Amino acid sequence: MSTPPPVHERESYIGQSVVRPQTARLLAGRGVYTDDVRLPRMTHVAFLRSPHAHARIRALDVTAARALPGVVAVVTGEEIARVCDGWVGTLAHFAGMKSAKQFPLALGRATWQGEPVAAVVAETRALAEDGVASVRVEWEPLPAVTDAETALDPATPVIHPELGDNLAFALDVVAGDVARAFAEADLVVRETFLTGRHTGVTLEPRTILADFDPAERRLTVYHSFQAPHMMQDILARHLRLPEHDVRVICKDVGGSFGIKVHIYPDEMATCALAVLLGRPVKFVADRLESFQSDIHARDHRVTAELAVRRDGTFVGMRLDDLTGIGPYSVYPRTSAVEGNQIARLAPGVYKLRDYAAAVRVVLQNKTPMCQYRAVGHPIAFAVMEGMVDLAARELGLDPVEVRRRNLITADMYPCTAPTGYFFERLSHEEALDKILEMSEYARLCEERDRLRARRVYRGLGLCMFIELTTPGPAFYGIGGARISSQDGCTLKLEPTGKVVCLTGVTEQGQGTDTIIAQVVATALGVRLEDVRVLTGDTMVTPYGGGTWASRGAGIGGEAALLSGKALRQGILRVAAAILACEPEDLDLRASRIVDALTGEVRLDLPELGRIAYFRPDTLPKDFQAELAVTRHYVPRHQGFAFTNGVQLSHVEVDVETGFVRLLKHWVVEDCGRIINPRLVDEQLRGAIVQGIGAALWEHCVYDAEGQLLTGTMMDYLVPLAAETPEIVVGHVETPTAYSEGGFKGAGEAGTAGAPGAVLNAVNDALAPLAARVTTQPITPEVVLRALGKLP
Amino acid sequence: MDTTVAIELAVNGTPVGRRVEPRLCLADFLRYDLELTGTHVGCEHGVCGACTVRVDGALVRACLMLAVQADGCRVETIEGVSGTGEVSDLQQAFAEANALQCGFCTPGMLLTAHEILQREPGADPARIRLALSGNYCRCTGYQAIVDAVHRVGGARGRETR
Numbered sequence: 001m002s003t004p005p006p007v008h009e010r011e012s013y014i015g016q017s018v019v020r021p022q023t024a025r026l027l028a029g030r031g032v033y034t035d036d037v038r039l040p041r042m043t044h045v046a047f048l049r050s051p052h053a054h055a056r057i058r059a060l061d062v063t064a065a066r067a068l069p070g071v072v073a074v075v076t077g078e079e080i081a082r083v084c085d086g087w088v089g090t091l092a093h094f095a096g097m098k099s100a101k102q103f104p105l106a107l108g109r110a111t112w113q114g115e116p117v118a119a120v121v122a123e124t125r126a127l128a129e130d131g132v133a134s135v136r137v138e139w140e141p142l143p144a145v146t147d148a149e150t151a152l153d154p155a156t157p158v159i160h161p162e163l164g165d166n167l168a169f170a171l172d173v174v175a176g177d178v179a180r181a182f183a184e185a186d187l188v189v190r191e192t193f194l195t196g197r198h199t200g201v202t203l204e205p206r207t208i209l210a211d212f213d214p215a216e217r218r219l220t221v222y223h224s225f226q227a228p229h230m231m232q233d234i235l236a237r238h239l240r241l242p243e244h245d246v247r248v249i250c251k252d253v254g255g256s257f258g259i260k261v262h263i264y265p266d267e268m269a270t271c272a273l274a275v276l277l278g279r280p281v282k283f284v285a286d287r288l289e290s291f292q293s294d295i296h297a298r299d300h301r302v303t304a305e306l307a308v309r310r311d312g313t314f315v316g317m318r319l320d321d322l323t324g325i326g327p328y329s330v331y332p333r334t335s336a337v338e339g340n341q342i343a344r345l346a347p348g349v350y351k352l353r354d355y356a357a358a359v360r361v362v363l364q365n366k367t368p369m370c371q372y373r374a375v376g377h378p379i380a381f382a383v384m385e386g387m388v389d390l391a392a393r394e395l396g397l398d399p400v401e402v403r404r405r406n407l408i409t410a411d412m413y414p415c416t417a418p419t420g421y422f423f424e425r426l427s428h429e430e431a432l433d434k435i436l437e438m439s440e441y442a443r444l445c446e447e448r449d450r451l452r453a454r455r456v457y458r459g460l461g462l463c464m465f466i467e468l469t470t471p472g473p474a475f476y477g478i479g480g481a482r483i484s485s486q487d488g489c490t491l492k493l494e495p496t497g498k499v500v501c502l503t504g505v506t507e508q509g510q511g512t513d514t515i516i517a518q519v520v521a522t523a524l525g526v527r528l529e530d531v532r533v534l535t536g537d538t539m540v541t542p543y544g545g546g547t548w549a550s551r552g553a554g555i556g557g558e559a560a561l562l563s564g565k566a567l568r569q570g571i572l573r574v575a576a577a578i579l580a581c582e583p584e585d586l587d588l589r590a591s592r593i594v595d596a597l598t599g600e601v602r603l604d605l606p607e608l609g610r611i612a613y614f615r616p617d618t619l620p621k622d623f624q625a626e627l628a629v630t631r632h633y634v635p636r637h638q639g640f641a642f643t644n645g646v647q648l649s650h651v652e653v654d655v656e657t658g659f660v661r662l663l664k665h666w667v668v669e670d671c672g673r674i675i676n677p678r679l680v681d682e683q684l685r686g687a688i689v690q691g692i693g694a695a696l697w698e699h700c701v702y703d704a705e706g707q708l709l710t711g712t713m714m715d716y717l718v719p720l721a722a723e724t725p726e727i728v729v730g731h732v733e734t735p736t737a738y739s740e741g742g743f744k745g746a747g748e749a750g751t752a753g754a755p756g757a758v759l760n761a762v763n764d765a766l767a768p769l770a771a772r773v774t775t776q777p778i779t780p781e782v783v784l785r786a787l788g789k790l791p
Numbered sequence: 792m793d794t795t796v797a798i799e800l801a802v803n804g805t806p807v808g809r810r811v812e813p814r815l816c817l818a819d820f821l822r823y824d825l826e827l828t829g830t831h832v833g834c835e836h837g838v839c840g841a842c843t844v845r846v847d848g849a850l851v852r853a854c855l856m857l858a859v860q861a862d863g864c865r866v867e868t869i870e871g872v873s874g875t876g877e878v879s880d881l882q883q884a885f886a887e888a889n890a891l892q893c894g895f896c897t898p899g900m901l902l903t904a905h906e907i908l909q910r911e912p913g914a915d916p917a918r919i920r921l922a923l924s925g926n927y928c929r930c931t932g933y934q935a936i937v938d939a940v941h942r943v944g945g946a947r948g949r950e951t952r
């Protein structure tokens with residue numbers, strides 16, 4: 001018997017832009033998001049939140065609230081803490097990291113404006129909010145730590161005295177001999193970059209519905225979330241329930257982007273309340289609560305120095321990163337990952353060997369920060385690519401040529417970056433060539449130069465990047481977090497010949513379920529419409545990590561492929577038993593059993609299912625059909641499957657008003673073998689627009705007392721259709737050889753590179769005016785300041 | 792003390808009579824009292840457009856209108872326009888272009904797109920972008936939505952010629 005050809009070379013759905021089947025439901029308004037779920041005797045919770053960034057709770061009087069009609073319970077932090085254990089957001093592999101113990105509701109003291117302090121449960125949300133308005137709190141405001149730059153000064157109050165200081169984590173990454181490299185350089189360029197706090201703004205706010213059955217002591221939680229098994233584990237441990245008595249169900253999720261993968265105190269409180277009350281309790285964040293309590297991200301000050309030779313060769317780099325993460329490191333992934341990734345990713349595109357980075361992660365009285373789409377990448381590459389353009393300008397060299405001179409080239413793979421990341425094979429040169437051709441870069445440069453004479457200021461900005469995808473256990477598991485890096489896929493052939501697929505990866509609009517179906521149908525040899533995929537139910541799907549860090553295709557896809565191959569063998573064994581031949585003589589193609597040599601149809605799957613399930617008596621006595629299989633996959637050969645790409649932004653800056661107009665945007669990305677080209681393109685476009693929002697508009701603004709000033713969507717500006725440019729997408733395909741499918745991730749590349757491209761484009765436009773911006777968002781105020789038109 | 796107010800209205804062509812609290816907004820009335828959960832609530836302050844419905848033929852933000860204000864009105868939601876088939880061409884174009892990811896903005900986006908094409912059937916992509924700018928989508932980056940609406944506009948124009 002010859003080995004069957006690899007799956008991707010057979011008749012294949014891989015590489016086809018099939019339409020996502022579940023969009024029919026969503027388009028008809030028949031999606032089921034968590035707030036659409038209603039249960040008998042369901043109650044609603046609203047939270048009293050701290051109006052102060054830092055304040056002691058002197059007294060809390062809930063008597064008036066308890067007396068209101070429709071109010072079921074008013075619960076304080078002390079009462080919740082009796083049924084829910086606190087948590088500490090640290091990981092063992094971040095040496096020296098510290099954070100304080102956090103509880104669902106503040107105990108004695110609130111540490112950010114918006115921290116939940118008391119819970120009111122009522123028959124409706126409106127009645128619960130009435131109750132919140134009736135809770136009396138006597139506050140003693142305390143000095144708020146708001147400026148990361150002074151958080152470690154001796155004069156600054158320590159937020160958690162038991163920690164000794166406000167330093168949550170410090171990291172030094174040192175490779176080679178930076179001092180020697182700098183001494184030998186012809187030029188050192190230095191710049192400081194500020195990135196404003198952003199947040200995810202999922203259109204569906206965070207939502208959770210917890211249903212506790214006191215008779216069986218079982219907790220069922222409907223949750224708008226990305227990682228149901230992680231939530232199951234944490235709820236079981238912190239509510240002291242056996243894990244198999246906790247079930248987490250994620251139905252349709254209205255956007256996630258890394259926001260819905262963390263432990264939030266209000267969500268833990270909601271589950272604890274369900275246990276306390278023995279009734280279903282629902283929490284839906286309103287938009288103000290979302291801005292105050294969804295994780296924030298990206299609040300970093302990075303100072304970089306790049307040492308170069310006169311010919312543009314990079315010889316060394318230093319990077320200093322400071323970030324304020326709020327009063328607690330977020331559980332269980334911690335708030336140290338963003339800084340860590342900035343330090344390790346920044347030099348990753350180039351041949352730099354002498355590199356040193358220092359990261360300080362400090363506590364402050366603002367909303368906690370944690371991982372949001374493309375964690376660290378947009379800052380790392382805005383800084384790195386900003387430095388590349390700055391060096392090119394200072395040396396009078398072409399920024400494209402400076403990149404070419406320093407890129408890791410095709411002949412160097414596999415290789416390991418000075419910061420420890422392993423690169424199997426990337427395609428920087430090919431991607432750069434392609435984007436220059438696609439965009440007619442040379443023509444755009446000429447046009448830009450021509451228009452400058454007419455005082456029209458256009459700019460072009462390149463941003464090369466790598467993306468960390470498909471993480472193995474080195475990401476969280478080794479640090480002690482019970483977050484699965486493996487995923488399973490169960491396939492069952494039903495009696496009617498249809499296939500049910502249960503997968504541990506989850507769906508929030510990316511089309512995970514569609515690509516999994518494409519892989520399964522291809523690996524099995526069935527029609528796509530014969531496969532039905534179910535995700536997001538801890539009681540039903542194999543254990544898995546869910547969807548984050550661009551892991552759905554690389555891990556979930558490979559598990560689906562392995563499971564498909566295994567079920568195919570099971571089906572062919574049954575077919576051979578029915579047809580009294582050898583499995584090797586048969587093949588499964590387009591949902592029919594055919595003769596492997598001639599392709600002649602021998603049996604259809606409904607007939608096979610009928611015999612296997614209802615008339616097994618007609619098969620040999622020693623034969624048992626096995627038509628359900630589960631296979632698992634975890635990346636073992638590399639820590640991450642890195643991808644790469646490049647983006648180009650074309651902008652026009654109005655030097656009178658400071659407004660930046662986006663003319664067009666290009667991306668060339670290499671995510672390995674592409675399962676569904678349209679879905680990859682749309683992941684890229686959506687992610688790019690999130691990156692553009694960060695570059696130009698989005699900002700969580702605080703005053704000096706730690707009051708959030710951007711609590712509505714009129715203040716926190718997200719991109720809308722009119723200001724968003726056309727985005728042209730191109731691909732290079734470099735499959736990973738470490739998995740049969742060759743798939744890597746694509747969910748974050750767009751966000752990784754867009755801010756750097758826009759920043760470089762704006763600076764290119766401003767170059768003839770000798771102005772430079774280094775602060776994001778690049779608001780008109782920032783531009784006018786750079787031009788000297790504002791003080 | 793009963794503070795509720797009696798209202799009568801037509802929702803998706805069906806007469807509805809209910810007693811409601813004066814403070815109840817139309818979006819919550821549709822979602823919780825009538826269980827028409829296709830109308831989504833994204834911001835509750837009239838910015839995001841997820842709760843867009845039609846009242847007496849005009850688009851409104853159901854989070855900015857009280858249920859009592861809809862007394863005597865004709866209200867149409869995504870469930871209604873899906874049932875009548877009047878947006879079926881847009882729904883098909885959205886599916887084909889993958890002009891939706893999580894789907895939370897989609898009902899409001901479809902109703903708005905339909906209204907744009909009724910008002911201005913030949914709208915070019917730039918006009919469509921401007922007219923869609925009251926509807927927030929975090930997933931798609933808008934291009935696929937604009938393409939889908941533009942394509943349907945062209946197809947509808949050809950049919951009417």
